[in-house]
Amino acid sequence: MFELTKLVRPNILSLEPYRCARDDFKVGILLDANENTHGPALSELSETEKILELNRYPDPHQHELKQQIINFRNSKPNKYTETNLEIDNLCLGVGSDESIDMLLRCCCTPGKDKLLVCPPTYGMYGICATINDIEIVKVSLTIPNFQIDIDAILQKVTEDSNIKLLYLTSPGNPTGKLINVDSIVELLKQSYSKWNGLIVIDEAYIDFTAPNGSYSQSMSTLVNQYPNLVVLQTLSKSFGLAGIRLGITYSNKKLSKLLNSMKYPYNISSLTSNVALKATAKEGLAMMQNYVDKIVEQRSIVLKKILDLKYVGKNLGGEDANFILVEILDKNGNPSNEIASKLYNTLAVDNSVVVRFRGNELNCTGGLRISIGTEIENKEMLYKFEKVLNELNA
Template sequence: MTFDISKIARSNILKLEPYRCARDDFKVGVLLDANENTHGSALTNPSSLEEDLELNRYPDPHQIELKQQIIDFRVSESKQDKQISNELKGIETPITPENLCLGVGSDESIDAVIRCCCKPGVEKMVICPPTYGMYTICAAVNDIELVKIPLNLSTFQIQPDLIADQLANDSNIKLVYITSPGNPTAVKIDSELLFDLLKKIETIGWNGLIIVDEAYIDFSPIGSSVSVLVNKYPNLVVFQTMSKSFGLAGIRLELHPRKQLQT
């Protein structure tokens, strides 16, 4: 079965019309329709840095410049990991800014995917304990049943066969959350096990999302991130954060490579 994200997203989400703001059409000049203070910010004696930031202006809603910097960083790193670079052979442009969605920390992204894809009281999601506790909280808030498929407790690795069997036998499961490196295990999930799972779900025709939470990926060997493979594996979603290795928790920025939803 061909992957179809429109069969995963809830119908009310597919009916949404994207909001257009003033920055979608114009980026320079006196933008009267932007509801901004064109005379500058209300800061007293702003520094030259604050003036250069144009804090009175709304930023680019698509964050293209930042997204491209993130992509360049991850793609350049991927060449240093043999498993990832092998998967990228023949792919000139692995990801584009269109693949990235920026959010306010991991918890917002975890919740957003659940709300977009799972019908409350009907559909389910898989977690692989021991794992990050917020998955359980977000599932409870959204009235989504949890299916628990434990990690191999000898290695703290996922068990692709068990996960695939569960997905094949329960059509109400829409999401699988995997943490790599694990929280609290600190073990990076072997990329080959992830590839094995992604190939198995293609074979069984499961139409859902495998979400790999890479909040701690920069504490793994350079190039370990599977985020550069989201276009090769359309079922794959990857979370990353600036709050851990980048030391930018105050920014509350989460990046979430994914296939753009087509309505």
């Protein structure tokens, strides 16, 4: 049976959050935070930099930004959504990686507890687990569709009470495949009465999924209905803001309060929040959707053309992200890591086209992951891709 107070580490439950200077007063002659009141040590300041008052600590709570984010997600809920998101459901981090690490520190005792992952999946889960001395348990995604095996997951978590977290990537990386929403909801329901753990859905690529009427494929609007659900998102992908490093954690309010107590008080800079506010405003959302539409259109074109090439096998993954995962063949028609690796290196070194070799991932033999670029970039990539691949198999 899920019970948050028994899942979270006792030292986190008793944590008193750091009280910032700006929690009390925000205006006046501010001499309480040991800031340099002369201003930034910059020879020239833009109007934006003046307004941001970069010599002052940033807003520790970011309520305005959180409100814009939840307005966006609430505007197109999941088909199972019953209640809207609120500000108290959100914790902001320095990219999703901070959130991944924070959840481990919140729920898992080093040297004792475990993390369940479903490969092939995002590599940072394993790195964060290793850093925190958390053992990794694996239940593979099903093949060829890269979906979750509900029965196998439930068996693992019910047999081992030290498994505290399950990390799932949807759409997957490197698979580019959305995990069926109905399956995740079913897992949430079944696990609630059998396992005291959190199911964490990493939705970095969620905005590239095919539209589904008035509903979204995102699970973010379900965190108030399912206390054992956590959803991670980022502005790095669909919003094109990898450089500002902003991640979003959606969870039930009790867990969100704990995460906000754990985070460093000024983790989101004034520069980051300023850009994020513009991106999640009406005009920014319209631009984001325009870019997403172009990427989705080009994704179909690139995939069709690349699958027509002589030494390309099947589409290993899905069509739900801003990349594709295709199978590279040798001259005998067999999936080949050797050819895929040589293709990757030759494209990068001799042709200035950089893709990603993923053939060593589980069930991804011969796999190359290709991000979808602009129309011009994609045309050049396809030309050089075919040329080099044919030369390698000559």
